[in-house]
Amino acid sequence: MYEGAVQDLIDELGRLPGVGPKSAQRIAFHLLQQDSEDVNRLVTALTEVKAKVRFCEVCGNVAQAERCRICADPRRDQTSICVVEEPKDVVAIERTREFRGTYHVLGGAISPIDGIGPDDLRVRELMPRLASGEVQEVIIATDPNLEGEATATYLSRLLRDVGVTVTRLASGLPVGGDLEYADEVTLGRAFEGRRQVNA
Amino acid sequence: MHVRHLTLKDFRSYPSAELALTPGVTTFVGLNGQGKTNLVEAIGYLATLGSHRVATDQPLVRFGAAQAIVRGAIVRDEHETMVELEITPGRANRARLGRSPVARPRDVLGTVRTVLFAPEDLSLVKGDPSERRRFLDELLVQRQPRWSGVRSDYDKILKQRNALLKSAAPVLRKGSRRPPRPPRDGEPLVDEARESALQTLDVWNDHLATVGSQLLYARLRLLRDLVPDLADCYDAVSAAPSNARATYRSSLHEELAARIAAGEVPEIDELRAGMLETLDSVRTGEIERGISLVGPHRDDVVLSLGDLPAKGYASHGESWSFALGLKLAAYRLLRRDLGDDPVLVLDDVFAELDSGRRERLAALVGDCEQVLITAAVGADVPDVLRERGSTVLVELGQVVTEAGGEPLEPVPADE
Ligand SMILES: Nc1ncnc2c1ncn2[C@@H]1O[C@H](COP(=O)(O)OP(=O)(O)OP(=O)(O)O)[C@@H](O)[C@H]1O
Ligand SMILES: [Mg+2]
Ligand SMILES: [Zn+2]
Numbered sequence: 001m002y003e004g005a006v007q008d009l010i011d012e013l014g015r016l017p018g019v020g021p022k023s024a025q026r027i028a029f030h031l032l033q034q035d036s037e038d039v040n041r042l043v044t045a046l047t048e049v050k051a052k053v054r055f056c057e058v059c060g061n062v063a064q065a066e067r068c069r070i071c072a073d074p075r076r077d078q079t080s081i082c083v084v085e086e087p088k089d090v091v092a093i094e095r096t097r098e099f100r101g102t103y104h105v106l107g108g109a110i111s112p113i114d115g116i117g118p119d120d121l122r123v124r125e126l127m128p129r130l131a132s133g134e135v136q137e138v139i140i141a142t143d144p145n146l147e148g149e150a151t152a153t154y155l156s157r158l159l160r161d162v163g164v165t166v167t168r169l170a171s172g173l174p175v176g177g178d179l180e181y182a183d184e185v186t187l188g189r190a191f192e193g194r195r196q197v198n199a
Numbered sequence: 200m201h202v203r204h205l206t207l208k209d210f211r212s213y214p215s216a217e218l219a220l221t222p223g224v225t226t227f228v229g230l231n232g233q234g235k236t237n238l239v240e241a242i243g244y245l246a247t248l249g250s251h252r253v254a255t256d257q258p259l260v261r262f263g264a265a266q267a268i269v270r271g272a273i274v275r276d277e278h279e280t281m282v283e284l285e286i287t288p289g290r291a292n293r294a295r296l297g298r299s300p301v302a303r304p305r306d307v308l309g310t311v312r313t314v315l316f317a318p319e320d321l322s323l324v325k326g327d328p329s330e331r332r333r334f335l336d337e338l339l340v341q342r343q344p345r346w347s348g349v350r351s352d353y354d355k356i357l358k359q360r361n362a363l364l365k366s367a368a369p370v371l372r373k374g375s376r377r378p379p380r381p382p383r384d385g386e387p388l389v390d391e392a393r394e395s396a397l398q399t400l401d402v403w404n405d406h407l408a409t410v411g412s413q414l415l416y417a418r419l420r421l422l423r424d425l426v427p428d429l430a431d432c433y434d435a436v437s438a439a440p441s442n443a444r445a446t447y448r449s450s451l452h453e454e455l456a457a458r459i460a461a462g463e464v465p466e467i468d469e470l471r472a473g474m475l476e477t478l479d480s481v482r483t484g485e486i487e488r489g490i491s492l493v494g495p496h497r498d499d500v501v502l503s504l505g506d507l508p509a510k511g512y513a514s515h516g517e518s519w520s521f522a523l524g525l526k527l528a529a530y531r532l533l534r535r536d537l538g539d540d541p542v543l544v545l546d547d548v549f550a551e552l553d554s555g556r557r558e559r560l561a562a563l564v565g566d567c568e569q570v571l572i573t574a575a576v577g578a579d580v581p582d583v584l585r586e587r588g589s590t591v592l593v594e595l596g597q598v599v600t601e602a603g604g605e606p607l608e609p610v611p612a613d614e
Contacts, residue, residue: 110399112363118395146355146406153402 006032058129060105060122062087070102077101080137081129083155084179085109085148092180093141096188101139104129109147110154118154130162137165139194143179144169156197167194200275200311200539201569202242209264210286211237218598224570224588228577233593235573239315239544241269242571245282246313246542247337248292248304251320257288273311275539282310308344312533316526317546323525324509324518328499335418335500338425338529342536346417353410357491360403365489367396372486404478411494412471415449418495419464422447428531433524436559437517442505443524450497452477519551527563540568548572549579557581
């Protein structure tokens with residue numbers, strides 16, 4: 001244990017994902033040795049991200065305004081919604097230029113081990129978006145691993161009676177992995193070859 | 200196939216070891232605790248990514264070392280492949296095939312196949328159902344490595360499902376299931392948390408049944424192929440007709456379980472439907488206990504001699520013969536399937552058998568491409584076997600050759 005402020009910093013850093021106690025210590029002492037100017041830049045970045053960035057009220061993606069760039073763009077096709085786990089998946093799919101519709105970001109996948117059920121995800125928020133009848137297709141693009149598949153099954157059952165076409169990305173994505181790690185060509189192909197799900 | 204060379208670094212008692220091997224019979228002889236089993240355990244690990252003695256990797260790494268390396272040069276159809284595993288406890292192993300690293304250790308499965316028989320295998324007959332399930336699943340993977348992936352998917356699904364049963368138990372226990380429809384006027388609101396937990400459980404049932412039925416189907420076919428050889432091998436070792444049998448005891452509902460016990464192998468779709476149906480019927484019990492009660496992880500293989508179950512009835516010697524019969528049957532199955540001999544390992548087996556059984560076992564394994572035998576007392580191993588190959592002395596973690604063997608490279612005893 002260190003005195004006051006140092007220990008507080010180590011504790012805070014240690015709460016970040018992927019940062020263990022040892023790394024937290026290393027980062028804390030690294031920061032201590034830096035110029036005030038460098039540290040201030042980090043402080044500003046942290047403050048700004050909290051002040052300026054929020055989550056799009058429609059799709060849940062990161063946004064600078066109430067709506068994200070994609071939801072605010074009138075040229076996007078409003079008849080199809082692509083459901084993904086995380087904002088980073090939006091970035092990955094945008095890279096393929098294969099999709100012109102809008103997104104819905106769940107904020108994770110169903111995983112009882114991690115205490116995550118459907119109510120902890122933005123599932124409920126999806127339903128009102130489908131109520132107007134404008135949306136014709138929901139593309140489920142959760143990760144090609146067990147939790148992603150379970151989430152896909154859950155969603156396709158939920159949407160069974162809603163009156164939209166529900167599709168799932170074609171297989172061919174590396175199984176067990178993250179969507180974001182699939183290369184553009186593979187992901188693009190998976191999009192093109194998406195198939196209707198029969199729940 | 201055979202192992203031509205084995206290299207160990209910090210595996211068990213060996214700081215390092217280089218061991219040249221030949222086809223035919225090799226007998227490792229040495230006093231207790233000198234490191235004979237450690238050598239064959241390493242070869243078994245290359246084949247199964249697991250040890251026949253311990254469930255975790257920690258004991259495999261030499262005390263005080265951080266990681267162990269096992270490398271084998273495997274010859275099949277005159278073609279040699281190098282396979283290497285780096286064992287680091289608490290972390291994922293790393294593997295190489297030839298000179299290239301592979302993405303996952305399980306990608307090396309199938310390079311070397313072994314059938315290993317050891318005193319621990321007595322638990323196949325006397326131990327818990329988990330021992331017999333492991334036997335089937337390991338054999339399944341040796342036969343077709345892709346089952347390793349199915350197995351691990353199934354384990355993950357099971358963990359998720361059990362976690363859900365535990366965490367959602369308080370919500371799920373409340374009252375009976377209501378129909379999933381909007382409440383009518385004046386009707387109390389459907390308990391939403393409960394409904395969503397039940398819907399999630401349905402999703403996991405679906406996945407459990409999909410992967411579980413595949414695994415079950417594969418096990419049933421394997422057992423069907425194994426059983427004829429089992430009686431044959433038992434009889435050949437014990438020199439008495441025994442009617443040794445193995446039947447599958449399934450956790451599925453009674454009607455399906457009875458057909459399976461009678462030796463039928465239903466289609467996957469039927470197994471899947473049966474699993475879903477049984478899951479529905481045990482739901483209350485599962486929620487109460489917080490564990491999954493249906494699926495291949497709850498099944499067993501009932502071994503019997505004549506009319507009596509082997510467990511609890513068979514004598515010590517009969518139990519040994521039974522376990523040996525299972526392993527020899529597995530050997531024959533792999534040989535037939537692959538058109539190639541797996542490596543046969545007999546660890547400390549001969550000391551446990553009477554002289555008649557020793558001679559008969561020797562006759563049975565005489566034509567195998569490679570047999571590796573360990574024995575504390577060389578004289579326990581029948582002469583016919585020792586004459587067919589080389590004897591290697593193992594002393595204090597050093598490997599020394601005796602007459603008749605290929606020259607061995609010297610083994611440094613320390614770093
Ligand atoms: N992780 C380890 N680090 C160091 N030494 C180990 C380790 N694991 C086992 N040993 C040592 O290896 C020896 C056991 O070797 P092994 O089981 O191969 O003996 P064996 O020659 O087969 O004997 P037996 O005839 O009794 O079966 C023991 O002395 C044990 O202390
Ligand atoms: Mg031994
Ligand atoms: Zn948006």
